[in-house]
Amino acid sequence: MAVTPIASGASRFNPQLSKRHQAGRIFETVCFLGTIAALIVLVLLMYRVFSEGIPRLDRNAFLAYPSQLNPKEAGFRASLIGSIMVLVLTVVMALPVGVGAAIYLEEYAPQNRFTRLLELNIANLAGVPSVVYGMLGLGLFVRLFGLGPVVLAGAMTMALVILPVIIVAARESIRAVPQSFRQASYGLGATRWQTISNHVLPYAVPGILTGTIIAMSRAIGDAAPLLVVGGLVFIQADPGLFSRFTVLPLQIFFSIGQPQAAFQELAAAGIIILLIVLLFLNAAAIYIRNRFEHRYRS
Amino acid sequence: MQKLTLTPQSVTEALRGQPDLQRRETIIQMVMLACAIFCIFVTAGIVFILSEVGVQFFTDEYFANSGLLQRATQNLATQAGLSGSELNDIIRLAVDERPVTFSSIAERIPNVTPEILREAYENLKQTTSTGEKLWLAFTNSVQRFFLDNRWTPLFASKRFGIWPLVNGTMLVSAVSMAVAIPCGLLTAIYLSLYASPRLFSLLRPLVEVLAGIPTVVYGYFALLYISPIIQSIYPDAPIFNVLSAGLMMGVMIIPTVSSISIDAINAVPRSLLDGAYALGATKMEVILRVVFPAATSGIVASIILGISRAVGETMLVTVAAGQQPVSYGDTFWSAIQAAINPLQSMATMTAFIAQVALGDAPAGSIQYKTLYAVGLSLFLMTMAMNLLSQYVSTRFREVYE
Numbered sequence: 001m002a003v004t005p006i007a008s009g010a011s012r013f014n015p016q017l018s019k020r021h022q023a024g025r026i027f028e029t030v031c032f033l034g035t036i037a038a039l040i041v042l043v044l045l046m047y048r049v050f051s052e053g054i055p056r057l058d059r060n061a062f063l064a065y066p067s068q069l070n071p072k073e074a075g076f077r078a079s080l081i082g083s084i085m086v087l088v089l090t091v092v093m094a095l096p097v098g099v100g101a102a103i104y105l106e107e108y109a110p111q112n113r114f115t116r117l118l119e120l121n122i123a124n125l126a127g128v129p130s131v132v133y134g135m136l137g138l139g140l141f142v143r144l145f146g147l148g149p150v151v152l153a154g155a156m157t158m159a160l161v162i163l164p165v166i167i168v169a170a171r172e173s174i175r176a177v178p179q180s181f182r183q184a185s186y187g188l189g190a191t192r193w194q195t196i197s198n199h200v201l202p203y204a205v206p207g208i209l210t211g212t213i214i215a216m217s218r219a220i221g222d223a224a225p226l227l228v229v230g231g232l233v234f235i236q237a238d239p240g241l242f243s244r245f246t247v248l249p250l251q252i253f254f255s256i257g258q259p260q261a262a263f264q265e266l267a268a269a270g271i272i273i274l275l276i277v278l279l280f281l282n283a284a285a286i287y288i289r290n291r292f293e294h295r296y297r298s
Numbered sequence: 299m300q301k302l303t304l305t306p307q308s309v310t311e312a313l314r315g316q317p318d319l320q321r322r323e324t325i326i327q328m329v330m331l332a333c334a335i336f337c338i339f340v341t342a343g344i345v346f347i348l349s350e351v352g353v354q355f356f357t358d359e360y361f362a363n364s365g366l367l368q369r370a371t372q373n374l375a376t377q378a379g380l381s382g383s384e385l386n387d388i389i390r391l392a393v394d395e396r397p398v399t400f401s402s403i404a405e406r407i408p409n410v411t412p413e414i415l416r417e418a419y420e421n422l423k424q425t426t427s428t429g430e431k432l433w434l435a436f437t438n439s440v441q442r443f444f445l446d447n448r449w450t451p452l453f454a455s456k457r458f459g460i461w462p463l464v465n466g467t468m469l470v471s472a473v474s475m476a477v478a479i480p481c482g483l484l485t486a487i488y489l490s491l492y493a494s495p496r497l498f499s500l501l502r503p504l505v506e507v508l509a510g511i512p513t514v515v516y517g518y519f520a521l522l523y524i525s526p527i528i529q530s531i532y533p534d535a536p537i538f539n540v541l542s543a544g545l546m547m548g549v550m551i552i553p554t555v556s557s558i559s560i561d562a563i564n565a566v567p568r569s570l571l572d573g574a575y576a577l578g579a580t581k582m583e584v585i586l587r588v589v590f591p592a593a594t595s596g597i598v599a600s601i602i603l604g605i606s607r608a609v610g611e612t613m614l615v616t617v618a619a620g621q622q623p624v625s626y627g628d629t630f631w632s633a634i635q636a637a638i639n640p641l642q643s644m645a646t647m648t649a650f651i652a653q654v655a656l657g658d659a660p661a662g663s664i665q666y667k668t669l670y671a672v673g674l675s676l677f678l679m680t681m682a683m684n685l686l687s688q689y690v691s692t693r694f695r696e697v698y699e
Contacts, residue, residue: 015578017580020580020582020583021580023580023582024580024581024582024583027582027585028488028492028581028582030484031484031485031487031488031492032488032492033484034480034481034483034484034485034488035481035484035485035488035489035501035505036501037481038481038485038505038508038549038552039504039505039508041549042507042508042511042549045519045523048523049515049518049519096333097333097336098333099333100329100330100332100333100334101330101333101334101336101337103330103333104327104330104331104333104334105334107330108327108330108331109334117338118334118335118337118338120688121337121338121341122337123684123688124341124681124684124685125337125340125341127603127606127680127681127683127684127687128344128610128677128680128681129609129610129611129612129648129676129677129680130610130612131610131612131648131651131652131673131676132344132348132610132673132676132677132680133344134651134655135347135348135651135669135670135673136340136343136344136347136348138655139347139348139350139351139670140343140347143661144347160340163337163340164337167337191319191323192323192327193322193323193326193327214510217510218510220512221510221511221512221513221514221515222512222513223512223513223514223612223613224513224612224613224648224652227612227613227652227655227656228651228652228655230655232656249512249514249613250514252514252515252518253514253517253613253616253617256514256517256518256521256522256617257617264522267518268518271515271518274512274515275511275515278510278511278512282507282510286503
């Protein structure tokens with residue numbers, strides 16, 4: 001029995017499946033390469049930084065003060081202490097306000113125009129470049145309040161930088177608390193605040209902590225606002241709350257700008273210290289997330 | 299599911315009998331509200347500080363004086379019978395009150411010495427009212443800020459054209475987006491549609507790490523590792539160049555583009571994909587013809603957000619792109635060439651802010667005020683982009699039932 005073609009070959013649909021699947025495989029490979037290309041570049045760069053900086057990472061790197069004349073003996077003592085002080089103060093100031101704002105927006109705020117304005121405002125604050133916060137700090141804390149370029153002014157500036165980050169993270173973890181918790185608490189006659197403080201917050205704490213740690217790693221690496229506030233100085237003493245200060249990324253920034261090779265090595269060593277601190281912070285965030293995430297899920 | 303009638307409001311009702319508890323609740327609520335309102339104060343503070351000094355810039359005496367000098371020059375030049383383009387050229391010389399300026403103007407006008415010009419200028423300065431001076435300062439500064447094509451406020455011969463800085467910012471952003479858009483989108487597609495759950499949970503945090511690395515570290519990479527490679531290919535390129543800064547910034551922005559795009563892709567309903575598969579489409583065809591169009595609003599929003607990050611980035615460009623505002627040359631073609639050539643050192647708006655901050659400009663000086671004029675421009679640019687990003691992602695979202 002012969003099959004007679006209904007139409008000529010040209011108008012018949014030809015799926016060309018093998019060709020299309022081959023194109024698909026190529027596309028998948030391209031996507032994969034696009035994903036890992038940046039990571040490979042990063043690994044190569046990291047390798048170079050580590051091979052350059054590790055030999056310089058001796059006792060001096062941690063315990064010596066910075067030096068403009070003798071980069072081989074210089075270290076990050078003052079900037080490390082400065083970084084830690086700024087970080088601690090920043091978190092102490094930003095965390096209560098951030099969590100408070102998050103609680104208000106998630107638990108109290110009515111659905112109205114004012115709430116939408118608050119939300120829009122926070123979303124915009126998160127997008128403001130950190131250098132602009134630096135200018136706010138310079139104009140407000142350093143000049144208008146008359147604090148001068150001291151640790152406290154730097155920390156206040158940095159607190160404003162990370163405030164939106166903390167609010168967004170805290171809101172997300174408060175929103176993830178099951179509604180049934182609140183209903184059960186109200187059902188037992190608890191007031192609104194009792195419900196929040198005894199049931200909502202304990203459940204949300206791991207998420208808030210994770211968000212705070214991520215905000216901390218942003219605060220420790222971000223140098224631009226502190227540069228504008230005036231955090232790039234040579235100090236040969238441990239900073240106090242009201243003394244001038246410098247931070248790790250700013251000393252790295254300064255070292256990169258120097259022509260001598262010894263300064264570049266110092267910068268590499270500083271970058272390693274900074275990256276290790278960040279690694280610890282992120283590991284802590286991941287640990288907290290994994291450790292507490294499913295605690296309440298039955 | 300049955301709806302519970304127990305609400306926070308009914309609890310408040312029940313508290314009527316306990317005024318102490320009720321008062322405490324109200325106080326706590328007020329404290330929380332204050333925390334939220336604090337954020338509005340932060341925005342207001344930014345706007346206030348930036349515009350306060352920014353307004354001082356646009357009404358500075360420096361510009362009033364240069365406006366008056368222009369007037370004096372114009373009067374003298376027209377009296378001497380000059381007109382047309384010659385007149386305009388001379389008026390353009392009248393920018394500040396340095397002796398050099400007076401003598402260079404006087405040279406061009408017949409029968410006028412620097413002393414005559416200075417006398418006319420001082421006369422005008424005394425006779426002009428304060429209000430008119432303010433107006434002159436405003437028009438003069440706006441003109442010079444937006445219409446001049448050179449940026450040298452830290453030199454003796456000051457020029458205040460913002461465009462070279464905006465140009466630098468745009469060019470660095472363009473180079474970085476040329477890296478971040480393709481890589482970010484390919485990453486989003488691979489992670490959300492190809493990768494197994496295991497690979498996804500491994501790769502996604504790794505990609506996010508790119509955004510967590512301090513920008514000064516990227517600056518170090520760009521300056522010490524990428525620039526030498528670029529110089530070995532293009533020996534004429536300077537060590538500080540836009541290309542190396544832009545490439546590294548692109549790597550930094552990949553997670554910004556990819557993570558929001560992943561969310562957008564995941565929001566495309568499963569049924570749409572299934573329908574396309576049922577019609578016989580291959581996976582690539584589904585991705586390119588169905589998923590991508592459906593996720594466009596989120597993807598565009600992520601790209602705008604990425605640009606906004608690139609515009610605001612400071613340390614990386616300060617370290618790697620140099621401090622030299624681009625100069626355009628005299629001809630049209632040289633200007634175009636200068637504007638788009640990434641193999642040169644180019645200051646951005648943020649790099650200028652960092653430069654002034656490093657130089658410790660005294661408060662009240664015109665340099666200090668330019669800092670805030672540039673900061674205000676930067677703030678407005680990034681805010682416009684953030685609002686646009688939010689608008690795009692909500693307004694153009696494809697809604698599927």
